[in-house]
Amino acid sequence: MDPHTRDEQKHHDVGPANPVPLSKYSNRVELKTLLERSDGGAGLVGERVVIGGWVKSSRAVKKDSPPPPPLPTLRDALSGGGRSYPVFEKPESAGLKAAPAPPPPSYMFYFLISDGSSVSSLQVVVDSALSTLPATQLMSIGTCIVAEGVLRHPTVASAKHAIELKAEELLHVGTVDPEKYPLSKKQLPLHMLRDFSHFRPRTTTVASVTRIHSALTLATHTFFELNGFQYVQVPVITTTDAEGFGGMFRVTTLLGKTTAKEEEKHAKEKDEISLDAIKTAIKEKSKRIEQLKRTESNRDALVAAVQDLKKASDLAAQMEMRQKPRAGTLVKHDKFDVTKDFFGHETYLTVSGRFHLESYACALGKVYTFGPRFRADKIDNGRHLAEMWDVETEMAFSELDDSMNCGEEFFRFLIKYILENRSEDMKFISKRVDKTIASRLEAVASSPLSRLSYTEVISLLQKATSRKFETKADWGVALTAEHLSYLTDEVYKGPVTIYNYPKSVKPFYVRLNADEKTVAAFDLVVPKVGVLISGSQNEERFEVLDSRIKELGSVRERYEWYLDLRRHGTAKHSGFSLRMELMLLFATGLPDVRDAVPFPRSWGKANN
Structure with a gap:
């Protein structure tokens, strides 16, 4: 041997x-x-x-x-x-000769x-x-x-x-x-551990959350394998905007090859950012001076604060003068020559993989993917990260109801899986994070979800006499976090599926309904988290989709390959996207998504 x-x-x-x-x-x-x-x-x-x-x-x-x-x-x-x-402390000598130490x-x-x-x-x-x-x-x-x-x-x-x-x-x-x-x-506490992302998995809570996260990932692949889906890897770099909402991260290799004019432009943009920061600081310093004047407790501190404010104001004035164009000069806005970029045209980090999944659904029937998605929105809250992982599906020969059924079954499968396979971790989470989490998850796993249309939701919100919303619940507005919280936390006290949204609040590729005002889209909303799953039946009619792209005002050439799927062998199809980090929040009761991922990337924060 x-x-x-x-x-x-x-x-x-x-x-x-x-x-x-x-x-x-x-x-x-x-x-x-x-x-x-x-x-x-x-x-x-x-x-x-x-x-x-x-x-x-x-x-x-x-x-x-x-x-x-x-x-x-x-x-x-x-x-x-x-x-x-x-218990072991080394005695300090006080200048005296120490006696021979006894054996330790x-x-x-x-x-x-x-x-x-x-x-x-x-x-x-x-x-x-x-x-x-x-x-x-x-x-x-x-x-x-x-x-x-x-x-x-x-x-x-x-x-x-x-x-x-x-x-x-x-x-x-x-x-x-x-x-x-x-x-x-x-x-x-968890929020302080974010500064030590490389050490925090050694803590009990983060270790348990990580094991639950791992179980959710395994459960995802298990569910789709059991239901006849094929796994497809979709690109992280794309030329198309699959949603039309929010910002996108641009991918380029030209930043190290800037011209003198471009460098001057970048320097000016940097000055503008710095100037904004200084103006914000001036406001804070002014507030501080007003506070000191009211208290009249420390004259020296007041004098120092006034001098500090003067320095900041002088610096801001100098930067404003530097940014003003000289008399007789022409201000030009230089842009990158994208033909010299790595791909030869504009590319971005993807916000969704469902476009690319459609092409495989139209060949293999039922497909899914699981990977990172990127949004360059300057949002700093407990539900948003710049990089989050989505589970996405597309199913040929299926309509909106099919997609809602699949999404709800997948959601309940994930819950049952972690209750059965991570029982020790769930006991710990129940003890340390949310004492009601186990009973809530068991109730959701064993009960059908409530469904109501967007129009029914608006009617319900308009009848709410005990709550006043910052955004008035008029038909056509996008439902806000407070609307959804009222619906799931107070009215239904559990997850709710909302469908048939106004076309103005959903992506252009969602299928237009017969009323031509709403589209075949749905959201699965859960308490304390918000929208967990977003899905839709996608537009299979070439003329309607082409018209929606024109309404969007986007570069049509970027969507020619997507229109090809309607030109050649089109079929009705639908799918959905589940945000895994938000699923983890719902499953554990954690209040902040930055504590649910190993190395969170959010606006202004990417430590390691």
């Missing part, structure tokens, strides 16, 4: 000598294998295993002292990394270790003699430890731990700098 094959077989064989299965591609046991058994791992007492993970909390006890009380479990940590106990005492270290495979953590007991590292370094939160030892019953009876590991050898210790490691100082 080949040596490599023999070693690999030895690594993965599970027999009487080692009934604990190893993690594939790693010479260790995942903690979920030990801790998510029905007996909590008690049946594995006496087994020798190798485990690896990161320290969540730690404590040291002298060998001649009684064992410590149980450490707080990972469930007891909020979103931070736990607590450490600095022997300690037993008690760690709670998490490897990310489970909400639960494992208590690991380490004799100080096993490590040459200083105790404070070994015990720091975030330290990575790989240890080999024997599983045993806890030395202190605990309802939270059925087993612990008595380490006999430390195979690896990855130390941290406790002064710089952000999770070692204190428990940080």
Whole structure:
């Protein structure tokens, strides 16, 4: 037998000598294998295993002292990394000659270790003699430890731990700098953890959300596989605007090849941005001065604030003068020569893949895709990111009702999947994020969704006497977040599907209804989140679609390939798009989408 094959077989064989299965591609046991058994791992007492993970909390006890009380479990940590106990402090000399130090005492270290495979953590007991590292370094939160030892019953009876590991050898210790490691100082709320995106998955809440996110992704592919869809990859770079709403990110290679005139133009644009920032600062400084005048408590502060305001005003005046064109000069607006760009014409990051899916739906019947979508809208709220991932479908020979049925079934399938396959994580989320989340999800998964037309929604909103809306609910207006919140949170107290919208508030490619005022579009709206799924039956009639493109005022040549699908073998078809990050918000009760993705990109923020 080949040596490599023999070693690999030895690594993965599970027999009487080692009934604990190893993690594939790693010479260790995942903690979920030990801790998510029905007996909590008690049946594995006496087994020798190798485990690896990161320290969540730690404590040291002298060998001649009684064992410590149980450490707080990972469930007891909020979103931070736990607590450490600095029992080792180096005494400072006061200029006196220190007496000979006695031999250092022997300690037993008690760690709670998490490897990310489970909400639960494992208590690991380490004799100080096993490590040459200083105790404070070994015990720091975030330290990575790989240890080999024997599983045993806890030395202190605990309802939270059925087993612990008595380490006999430390195979690896990855130390941290406790002064710089952000999770070692204190428990940080989720919004502060965004500044440390590379460390926050080590916290309990983010780790659970990530595992639920992974389950939703697997559930997506499972649902479409079970229902006969084919997976298609669509391009991230496109020449067409599939929605006609909001901004798009332009893709170009010309930025490093600017002419002198273009550089002058960019400098001017930069000055304009800086000038806006300075004017905003001037307003704030003026408000500060007014506050100081009213309080009359600190004259020196008032004088300093006035001087600071004068400097800002002088700088703004100088920048305004610099931006004014000189007398007799002609102001020109230079543009990029797109023929010299990489693709030879304007290209953008896609906001939707449904255009490209249509071409495959018209050949394969039912198709779906799952990928990033980009919107360059300067919006800063808890429901919007510049980059979000969409699940999108297109189905040939289907109409609006078919698309609504599929979207609602997909939505309920996702909920059932995480309730059944991420039960431990959902229990933790229910405890720490939203105590009602499990019951709400179970109710949604087992009940049909309410459906009503846009016209019915407007009528309902107009009859609402207990609420006043900032945007008046007149027929033809786009439904706002407060409209949708009232509908789902107060009236129906659950998800609602709204269909047949005015054509002015939906993309041009949506099929025009017989009344020629509404189009065959729908939104699935959920409480506390808003629109989760948007779908439509798309226009298959060439003349109608061509007319809508002209109404849009866009460059018709960009849509010739899309019109070709109507010229040659057209069929009725429909589909929808689900925003995965918003699904994760609904499934976990998190209030902000920036806490639902690993590395959020939003207006003005892309840290790593």
